[in-house]
Amino acid sequence: MATELIDDISKQIVELLDAYCGLEYVGIKDEIVTVSGVLSFEAFYEGLEPISESFDVELGISLDFPTVLPEVKEVGGQIDSKYEHVFTNGTLCLGIPIEQRRIMYDNPTILRFVDKLVVPYLYGYCYSVKYGSHPFGEAAHGSQGIADYYISSFNLRNCVEALSVVCFLYEFGYRENDQCPCGSDLRVSECHKTDLLSFYEIHTVDTLSNDFKAILDVCIYRSVEEKIALKSFLPTSLYNRVLFLTTEGVIRNLQ
């Protein structure tokens, strides 16, 4: 492990502890840095009621940050075990992976991770407990939530178009002169250039592969629901690409 990398993570942790004085550095084990303690915040969101709260949290920060984002657990028992957005191992489910990565992309520091993802999550929890509805809305569970995120980010009509986009990213990465995968007859450079480029830059091989599988799942589910074979449900060219990507197990490297 390059020492400069650890240096950089250390600097970021110092910055985090300065901002949230209830947190403490615990130690490092198996390339995971643990920080825990009281996360005290006063959060403001649009015109809604500001919320001041403190939670006992534990952050597991990978030395591969920001490629791998930290895992956060609430350890004070304040979050109701029935709250939906918690993994079974107690890790908070802060958002759809690609959305988390997008939020972090501009300036990927650990402090920003807490400010932009952890505190809003906890604010949303407090608010929803108090008022019964979530202030930011909730993403659909599982694969559907991922497909929806592509549909809304690229302004698509359905999951088939989302599959086409994710296939394109998975197979080719980013290609400016190809036809845009959204189904318009335009080239990428004249169509979804910005969105495709940003998704391409934000994704890792793993995250892209996960999203591809998730959106494919949604399409398969839809085709079963509509009692149409996947082969007829998808446009032929897309079907062939999916077949190619799945049977060959191709993992395109994103350079």
Added chain:
Amino acid sequence: MTVNLSKYSEFLDHVARELDIPPSKFNDAVNRYKAVGTWLDAGVYAGYSGDLAIYPQGSFRLGTVVRPLRNGVEAEYDIDLVCEIPLNKNFIEPRRVKQSVGDRLKENRRYEKLLKSEGKRCWTLEYSEEEDGVGFHLDVLPAIPDSELNGNTDIAITDRDGGLYTWSASNPKGYGAWFDEKNATAFSRVQEYQRAVIFRQASAVYASIDEVPNELVRTPLQRSIQLLKRYRDSYFNNPERTKYAPISIIITTLAAHFYRGEEDIYTALTNIVRQLQGHTDLVEGKRIAVSLTDLGLIRRQPDGTWYIGNPVNPEENFADRWHEDNHARARMFFDWVSSINVDLLDFPHQANTSNANSHFSRILGASAVTAHLGILGSRDEVRPQRRKVQIASPAKPWRPN
């Protein structure tokens, strides 16, 4: 360090708000009970004519709801509903009234599942938090009108003792109107402002300020009652004391009698508690201040028994069991009143308020208290400073499956 009284009142107001039913839950509860009403109204009851009426009574009606503590743990809200069927008392047996409401509920598959075994007076539908996302007990009280006079709100309710059913008298609408009158001046003073605040805080629930129901507005009287009820729940959470806890209607009735329109909770509570305390000597059979004797709200009768009357039906004595077990209920009531003085009213005058967290968590419940200790100003000395975070374009929470 002593605590500024207006800050302390603000703190008590915030705590009482935590004990209260939140707007979205209130909405859910109203929708659930209206659905129950519609279902009951569509049923067929031998010999009735006209419309069935379903309306809330008790704390839900009075705006004094407190999240109950069961064995010291925050539990589900209790909501009491009257189901008044227009039947003539001369031509129907109490058993029939009780059973026909029960039967009608059982005809609905959903209600059949939620229904608990038959109670003494009511049928309980238990909406659990997991199944329904709401979590409360809906007590449906079958009743019929008890007077043919126009405008009279007396009802007859059924009372079951084993297999035997008898009629009892009640008048929840009358009591509600009496309480509203005691509360009226303060209510009109705070109504407009509070509705605007509720709307701003629960904008996901209401489309406009007009939609915010008046039933969510709380005066210092209602807030004081909520705090007294929660303090009762924690004070009597003890196997030896619990059965002697004062019933809510005693607390509500006496507080409403003694309330003089005070504008903040601390002053309202202080006044109510002082007047209650003025009755303490009754336990020893001694005289109390003439002004209190004249009011006659808590009385010893010639035979030594106690009397606290229902303001809309003086024949009903809320304290009819206070003499039992060597006046245990009476004694503990006044012990409790004197503890309120120490625990709640004297607190701001104490020199050392650094133990605010453990003190208020113990007497009012940690979950209601913790978030608001900052108001007392004692917390920042020990707690780390909060980071201010402005949230913009947040991620929606998700879960993988």
